[in-house]
Amino acid sequence: MCRRLSLDVEKFQECTRLAVCQSLLFLPGRCSWISLPVMALAPPSPQFVLRGSQSAVNTLHFSCRSKAHSPPLLFSGSLGGLIHVWNLETRRVDTTLDGHAGQSVYWVKTLEGQHLLLSQGRDLKLCLWDLAEGRNAPVDSLSLDSVGFCKGSVLTEGTQGCWLLAVPGKDMDEVQVLDMPSKTSVCTLKPEAGAKVGMPMCLELWKPASSSGPLLLAGYEDGSVILWDVSERSVLSRLACHEEPVMSLDFDSGRARGVSGSSEKVLCVWSLDEQQNLKVCRTQELTNPGIADVAIRPDGKILATAGWDHRIRLFGWKQLKPLAVLDYHSAAVHCVAFSDPGRPGEQLLAGGSKDQRISVWSVYNQT
Amino acid sequence: MDSELSEVRHTVQEALHTLSSSKDGVQISEALRSVRIYLSEMKNPVLPREREEFSKIYFSTFLRCLVSKLSPDWLDLLPAGQLEELWDSFFLEGPADQAFLVLMESITVTVGLSYRLMKMAQVLSRFLKMGRLAELMWEMCQQQVPRGSSLLQETLLSKVVCLPDHLSNQMKEQSPSLFFPQNYFPLLGEEMIQVLQRISDSLRGGSDCSICFLSQILAKVCIHGRQKEILGVLVPHLTELTQADCIWQRLSWRLVESVPDRGIEAVVSGLIQEAPGARVLSRLLGNLVMKNKKAQFVVTQKCLLLQYRYSTEVLQNLLGYLALDSYRRTLLLQVLKDLLETWGSSSAVKHSPVEQQLYVSKAILICLSHLKESEIDHIREELLTAMMGGVQCHIESSLPQVRHVGMIVAETISSRIHSEGPHLKFQYEENKLTRELLSLVNLKPDDASPPASGSPVVPAPAVQPACLSPEGKAHQEEKDKGSDSDLDSDDEFVPYDMSRDKELKNTKAPVYIRDCLEALTSSEDVERWEVTLQVLESLIKRNPAATKEVSTELAKVLLHLEEKTCMEGFEMLRQRALVAVTVTDPVQVAQYLTSQFYAMNYSLRQRMDILDVLVLAAQELSSPRSLEKAKIPGRPEPSVQLLPAPLTPSLNIVPSDGWRRVVEERIKNKTRRFAKGSSRSSTANGPNKFNSVVGYFFFPLIERFDRPLVTFDLLGEDSLVLGRLVHTVGILMYFAINTTAAVPMGKALLEFVWTLRFHTDAYVRQGLLYSISSILWSVPAERLLGDLTDELLETRSWLAAVAENDPDEDCRKLAMQALLLMEKLKDKFQIGSS
Numbered sequence A: 001m002c003r004r005l006s007l008d009v010e011k012f013q014e015c016t017r018l019a020v021c022q023s024l025l026f027l028p029g030r031c032s033w034i035s036l037p038v039m040a041l042a043p044p045s046p047q048f049v050l051r052g053s054q055s056a057v058n059t060l061h062f063s064c065r066s067k068a069h070s071p072p073l074l075f076s077g078s079l080g081g082l083i084h085v086w087n088l089e090t091r092r093v094d095t096t097l098d099g100h101a102g103q104s105v106y107w108v109k110t111l112e113g114q115h116l117l118l119s120q121g122r123d124l125k126l127c128l129w130d131l132a133e134g135r136n137a138p139v140d141s142l143s144l145d146s147v148g149f150c151k152g153s154v155l156t157e158g159t160q161g162c163w164l165l166a167v168p169g170k171d172m173d174e175v176q177v178l179d180m181p182s183k184t185s186v187c188t189l190k191p192e193a194g195a196k197v198g199m200p201m202c203l204e205l206w207k208p209a210s211s212s213g214p215l216l217l218a219g220y221e222d223g224s225v226i227l228w229d230v231s232e233r234s235v236l237s238r239l240a241c242h243e244e245p246v247m248s249l250d251f252d253s254g255r256a257r258g259v260s261g262s263s264e265k266v267l268c269v270w271s272l273d274e275q276q277n278l279k280v281c282r283t284q285e286l287t288n289p290g291i292a293d294v295a296i297r298p299d300g301k302i303l304a305t306a307g308w309d310h311r312i313r314l315f316g317w318k319q320l321k322p323l324a325v326l327d328y329h330s331a332a333v334h335c336v337a338f339s340d341p342g343r344p345g346e347q348l349l350a351g352g353s354k355d356q357r358i359s360v361w362s363v364y365n366q367t
Numbered sequence B: 001m002d003s004e005l006s007e008v009r010h011t012v013q014e015a016l017h018t019l020s021s022s023k024d025g026v027q028i029s030e031a032l033r034s035v036r037i038y039l040s041e042m043k044n045p046v047l048p049r050e051r052e053e054f055s056k057i058y059f060s061t062f063l064r065c066l067v068s069k070l071s072p073d074w075l076d077l078l079p080a081g082q083l084e085e086l087w088d089s090f091f092l093e094g095p096a097d098q099a100f101l102v103l104m105e106s107i108t109v110t111v112g113l114s115y116r117l118m119k120m121a122q123v124l125s126r127f128l129k130m131g132r133l134a135e136l137m138w139e140m141c142q143q144q145v146p147r148g149s150s151l152l153q154e155t156l157l158s159k160v161v162c163l164p165d166h167l168s169n170q171m172k173e174q175s176p177s178l179f180f181p182q183n184y185f186p187l188l189g190e191e192m193i194q195v196l197q198r199i200s201d202s203l204r205g206g207s208d209c210s211i212c213f214l215s216q217i218l219a220k221v222c223i224h225g226r227q228k229e230i231l232g233v234l235v236p237h238l239t240e241l242t243q244a245d246c247i248w249q250r251l252s253w254r255l256v257e258s259v260p261d262r263g264i265e266a267v268v269s270g271l272i273q274e275a276p277g278a279r280v281l282s283r284l285l286g287n288l289v290m291k292n293k294k295a296q297f298v299v300t301q302k303c304l305l306l307q308y309r310y311s312t313e314v315l316q317n318l319l320g321y322l323a324l325d326s327y328r329r330t331l332l333l334q335v336l337k338d339l340l341e342t343w344g345s346s347s348a349v350k351h352s353p354v355e356q357q358l359y360v361s362k363a364i365l366i367c368l369s370h371l372k373e374s375e376i377d378h379i380r381e382e383l384l385t386a387m388m389g390g391v392q393c394h395i396e397s398s399l400p401q402v403r404h405v406g407m408i409v410a411e412t413i414s415s416r417i418h419s420e421g422p423h424l425k426f427q428y429e430e431n432k433l434t435r436e437l438l439s440l441v442n443l444k445p446d447d448a449s450p451p452a453s454g455s456p457v458v459p460a461p462a463v464q465p466a467c468l469s470p471e472g473k474a475h476q477e478e479k480d481k482g483s484d485s486d487l488d489s490d491d492e493f494v495p496y497d498m499s500r501d502k503e504l505k506n507t508k509a510p511v512y513i514r515d516c517l518e519a520l521t522s523s524e525d526v527e528r529w530e531v532t533l534q535v536l537e538s539l540i541k542r543n544p545a546a547t548k549e550v551s552t553e554l555a556k557v558l559l560h561l562e563e564k565t566c567m568e569g570f571e572m573l574r575q576r577a578l579v580a581v582t583v584t585d586p587v588q589v590a591q592y593l594t595s596q597f598y599a600m601n602y603s604l605r606q607r608m609d610i611l612d613v614l615v616l617a618a619q620e621l622s623s624p625r626s627l628e629k630a631k632i633p634g635r636p637e638p639s640v641q642l643l644p645a646p647l648t649p650s651l652n653i654v655p656s657d658g659w660r661r662v663v664e665e666r667i668k669n670k671t672r673r674f675a676k677g678s679s680r681s682s683t684a685n686g687p688n689k690f691n692s693v694v695g696y697f698f699f700p701l702i703e704r705f706d707r708p709l710v711t712f713d714l715l716g717e718d719s720l721v722l723g724r725l726v727h728t729v730g731i732l733m734y735f736a737i738n739t740t741a742a743v744p745m746g747k748a749l750l751e752f753v754w755t756l757r758f759h760t761d762a763y764v765r766q767g768l769l770y771s772i773s774s775i776l777w778s779v780p781a782e783r784l785l786g787d788l789t790d791e792l793l794e795t796r797s798w799l800a801a802v803a804e805n806d807p808d809e810d811c812r813k814l815a816m817q818a819l820l821l822m823e824k825l826k827d828k829f830q831i832g833s834s
Helices: A002-025 B002-021 B025-036 B048-069 B079-093 B096-109 B115-129 B132-142 B150-174 B181-204 B212-223 B227-241 B246-257 B261-274 B278-285 B293-306 B312-323 B326-344 B346-351 B354-370 B373-396 B400-417 B432-441 B463-483 B513-522 B526-542 B544-560 B570-584 B586-597 B604-622 B656-670 B694-703 B719-735 B742-756 B762-778 B781-787 B789-805 B809-833
Strands: A048-051 A057-063 A073-078 A082-087 A092-098 A105-111 A116-121 A125-130 A138-143 A153-156 A163-168 A175-180 A184-189 A200-206 A215-220 A224-229 A234-240 A246-252 A257-262 A266-272 A278-285 A291-296 A302-307 A311-316 A322-327 A333-338 A349-353 A357-361
Touching: A057 A349, A057 A357, A073 A105, A073 A116, A073 A357, A082 A105, A105 A153, A153 A200, A163 A200, A175 A200, A175 A215, A200 A246, A215 A246, A224 A246, A234 A278, A257 A291, A302 A349, A311 A333, A311 A349, B002 B025, B002 B048, B025 B079, B048 B079, B048 B096, B079 B096, B079 B115, B096 B115, B096 B132, B096 B150, B115 B132, B115 B150, B132 B150, B132 B181, B132 B212, B150 B181, B150 B212, B181 B212, B181 B227, B181 B246, B212 B227, B212 B246, B212 B261, B227 B246, B227 B261, B227 B278, B246 B261, B246 B278, B261 B278, B261 B293, B261 B312, B278 B312, B293 B312, B293 B326, B293 B354, B312 B326, B312 B354, B326 B346, B326 B354, B326 B373, B346 B373, B354 B400, B354 B432, B373 B400, B400 B432, B513 B526, B513 B544, B526 B544, B526 B570, B544 B570, B544 B586, B544 B604, B570 B586, B570 B604, B586 B604, B586 B694, B604 B694, B604 B719, B694 B719, B694 B742, B719 B742, B719 B762, B742 B762, B742 B781, B742 B789, B762 B789, B762 B809, B781 B789, B781 B809, B789 B809
Parallel strands: A057 A105, A057 A333, A246 A291, A291 A333
Antiparallel strands: A048 A357, A057 A073, A073 A082, A082 A092, A105 A116, A116 A125, A125 A138, A153 A163, A163 A175, A175 A184, A200 A215, A215 A224, A224 A234, A246 A257, A257 A266, A266 A278, A291 A302, A302 A311, A302 A333, A311 A322, A333 A349, A349 A357
16 A cells, blocks of 8 residues: 555656646747757867966977987967976976066977977077976077067978078068078078068978978968978969968878968868969868967877867868867967877877966877 | 149148158158258259249248257257258258348347357358358349338348347357457448449349348448448448449449438448548549438538547548539538638637647638639638637637647638738747648648548658758768868767857956846846846856845846847746746745736736746755756856876876776676665755745735736736646645645635636636645645645535536546545545554
8 A cells, every 4th residue: 555655656746747847848828948959979178287387378389209218298388488398297397498588489399309499489589499408598599580470480301400490581571491500591582572461470391292392381461371482482372361361370291281270260271282283172160260270180180270269179180070169268279289199099189378278188089 | 823832831841740750860851852942943843933932931930940950969860960961051042031030030039058059150150151141132122112021121130230249149258250340340341342233233234223221231330330340341342443433433322322311420420531532432422412411411510510539631531522522612611611610719719628629720721721712702701700700719718729720720711811912920839730730731632632542641741851851961062072182081080069169259247246237237238238147047046145135126127127139048048047036035036026926017928937937946945956957958157177087198098997897897797686676866855945935935926816907817818827827826835845834825725726616718727726736745634634624525526527527638637636636645544544
C-alpha cells in the first residue's frame, strides 16, 4: 500500500510539473517557445594564461625547437618597453629584457636557436640580443628611420651567421633591405612615384624554392599587397585586396598562398601563380572589423587571426572553414603566434592582448 | 397428375418410415438414394414438376427428419462414412434456402454442446465454403414477388446476417473461425459480388432480377456495425467493376438506393469511410443524395454537423462527392452555409468541444477549396458576414487551438472572397494543427481524388523539396570547390560552437543597480539600454542589499518597460529581471505586483506578466535547488575555466585520472554486485523561503476578482486573464506545500473555486480543476478532512459531474485526476486512523 501511494505521489508530482510548465510556457497568447540551440562542441578554454607583462602585449614569438635541455620559451614584447622571456614549463618569466628605453616593443624574433634575439621598438631602434649564459644586454643595435608600426622581417640565408633583414625605410613608402650582421644596405624598395601606396604596414621576406633571389611581400597603407623581387628591385605584382590599411599578412610558401587582414571585416586570401602574379582566391567575412595579426600554423593546416573584437579566430587554412572563436580576452588581441612545429599534438597557439595577458591554447592538436 | 404427386409423396413417406424404423444400413441408404433422385438434375429420371413438388413440400420435412436421426451410431451403420456422405449431400445439393433454414434452426434449438451440434456446424461450414450462400441469395433475387414471401425473406435475412451470433451463442469457444464476424462477413461480401455478377449477366441477357434482397442484407449487416468487414470486400470489387461499365454502375446505384430507410445511414456512412476517393464514392452512390431525403440528411447534416468522428480523408471524400456533380453542388453550397453558421455561432464556440470545432473548420476549408469563383460571387456577402461574426468569437476564445482555427479559416475565406487585393493576415505559430489545416487550403479539388487504384488521400508531402535543397546546396558547394585549385578540404577539423560570436558592443554595462534604473528610464542610448537589460538579472542577484533599497521602484520600471528596439529575447530578459527582483525582496515586490494586478490602466498583457512573474518567483523561492535547475538555457555569460593541465606544454602526457577512470570502468563491468540500490541523487535541503512570504503572493490575488474596473472585467469578457489567474493561484497553492499558510490558503481557494465552478470558459474550468488538485496535494490530509469536510464533499460531487458531462476533454481528464487524488487521500487517511 505504501509503495503504491508513493508511486502515485510521484505521478502526481509529474503531472503538476507538467501543469506548471504548461501554464508557464503554453499559456494562450504567448509565444514563449524556448528554442534550444543545436549542440555543438563547447568552445575551448585556454590551456593556461600568462599574466605579469604589466602592459599591453604587442608581439609574441615562440622558441621551442632547441637543444634538449633548454625549456620551450615564449618571448613577448610589451607596450611598456620590456621584453619578457617566459618559460613554458614553469609558466613564469625567466628573464626580463629592458633595452628600448621604455618605448613600446612591437616585434621580437629569435635567430639561430634561442640565443640570438632581435627586437624592434618605438624608440626607432632594432636591438640584437645574445641571451646565452644568462646575459641580458643588447649586443648590437641598428637605428631605424621610420616612425611607423611596421614590423621587420628576416630571411636566414644559407651561409652561417648571415641573414637578410627588411625594415621600413627612411622615406615614407620605402622598404629597406639590409644584409646582417654587417648592416650593409642591399637595396631600397620604393614604388614608382605615382603609386601612392602609403606606408608599408607589414613585411614578409621569403625565398621560393624555384627562383634564386629572395622575394618580399609588403602590405601597404592603401590596402594593397606588393610582391617585390629583392635582387631585381622591381615590383612583380601588386594586388589591391583591401580598402583599409593592411594590418598583417602571412604567407604559406608551400601552397604559394597568403592571407592578409586589415581593419575591415574581411580576411583576404590570395595566391601566387607561376607568373608571379598575385590574385585573390577568396575572402572571408568576419563578425567584427579589425584584424591585428594573422598567423598560419607551420604545418599549414590552421589559420589564426587576432581580432580587435577581443577574440582569436581559427580557420582551416585549406578552405578557410571557420573552426573556432576563442573568446577569452577582455580587450583587443594584438598578436597571435604558433609554436614551432614539434611533434604533432604539441603545437601551441598564443595570443597577446591589450588586457596585458597572454593566453596559451592547445587546439586541433589531435591528428 | 394426382398419381404423380402421390408417387413423390409415397416415396418420401416410405423413406421416412424406413429411416424411423430400420436399423439396417443398406436399407437406409437405399431409402435415402431413392429420395435423392429428386435433388439431382443430372440423370433426370424424374419430371421437373416432381422435383419442384418435392423441394416445395417435402424437402424441409425430410431434412428435419434427417437431423433428428443424426447420431454417431446411426452414421456408422454403413462403413467408410457412406451414410454420412449421403446425409451431407441432402444439405449441400438441395435448395439452398431451405437447407440453410433447417441447418440454422436445428443449430439454434440444440441445447448444449453435442455431437449433433458439431456435425451441424461442420455441414454449415461446408455449406458456406461451397458458395451455397450465393445460391441462396441468387434464388431470392430471382423471385419476382418479394412481397408474398416476405416472411421467408425476413427469416432468411436475419439468419444470414446473424449467423455469427447464433453460432457463437451455441458453440461458445468451440466455434470454428469461419463463423467469426471478421471472417464471415468478408465471405458474405465475396458471395454478394458473385450474386451481383450473376445479376449483371442476367440483365445483359435481358431478364429481370431484383436486387432488393442484397440491399437488405447489406443494410442489416451495416446496421449491425460490420461496415468495415463487408464494405472492405465490396468496395474494392465494385470500384474496379464500375470503372468502365455503366451496367455495373447502375447496379451499384440500385444496390444503395434499395437499401431500406433505417439502414441508409449505416450504409452511406460506411461507404464514405471505405471509398478510396471522392470519384469512387460518386460512382458507387450516384445521385443518391438528391433522390433519398434520408441519405441527404445523413450526408449534409449528420456527418458534418452532428458528428465529428470522421478523419480528414473521409471529410474530403464526402465533400468531394458533393462537388463532383452539378446537381449536387447546390447541396455543397448549402452545406457550406450551414457549416459557416455553426462556425460563426458564439454559443457553439463556447460550448462545443474543441475537436468538433476543428472538424467543422476542416469541412469549411475543404468546401472552400472546392468552390469555383463564380459560385463564390453569388455568396460573397454571406461569406463576409459569417466570417466577421465567426472570427470575432474565435479570437475571443482563451483556447489557443480555437483561436488558431478561427484565424486560419478567416484568412482562407477572405482570400477566397477577394482573390486579388489585400486579405486578412494573422500571426500564429506554426504547429501540427496549423500545418494540417493549411495543407487543406492549398489542396486543389482535382488532387483530392486520387486514381482509382489509389490509397486514401495523403496531402502531398511538402517536405520533399526541403529535403532536396540541402543536397542541391552541397552540389553548389562542390561546384565552388571545383573552381578552386585546392581540392583538399578542412573536414578533418570539427568546428566548435561559434554561436556566441556576436557583434561587439561598445557600450559599457552598468555596474550599479541605480545606474540600471537610470539607464532604463531615461537613457536615449539604445545600446546602453539593451546592455543594461542584459546584465540586470545577474546584477540583482549579486547585490541583494542594493536591490532591496530600490526594489519596488525597479519592479515598477520593469513592469512598464516597453520594447524600444527589436531586441532579441526582450520578453525573457525583462521577465527574468522581474523574477529576480521579486525573489530578492519578496514582501515588498509581491505586495506591489499584486496590488497592480487589480489597478487601473494596465493592459491585459501586463496583468498576465504580473501573474507569470509571481509564479516563477514562487517556484524559485520554494525550492532552493531549483535555482540551478530552473535556469533557462538562455545565453550564459562567457565563462572560461582554466583546464587543469600538466605544467609542460606537451600534451602527450596522459592525464593521471584518465587511466584511473578506465580501470574503474573495467572493474565495474567485471564485478557482479548483489544488492544494488538505485543511486539516489541527494536532494538539497534548506528552509523553505516561500513559507514566510506566501501570503503576500496569494491572498491579494483572490481578493478582488469580482469587482470590475472600467477597463478590466475579470468575470466578464476578460476570461482569459481570469483563467490565468486561476492557474496562477493553483500553482501558488502547489508551491505552498509544507508551509503553515497552506490550510487557510486551501480554504480560501476552495471558496474561490466554488464561486467560479460554472464558468463557461473551458480554460477557466481547467484552472479550477487544477487548483483543486493542488489543494488536495498541498493541504495536509487530516486538516483537509477535519476542517474542510463539507466543502470537500461538495467539491467531490462537482468533480464527478464535470468528469462525466463536461464538453471539454481536458476538463474531464483533470476532474478524473482530482477524483483519483481524493480517493488516495481517503485511503491514506484510513490507513492513518487504523
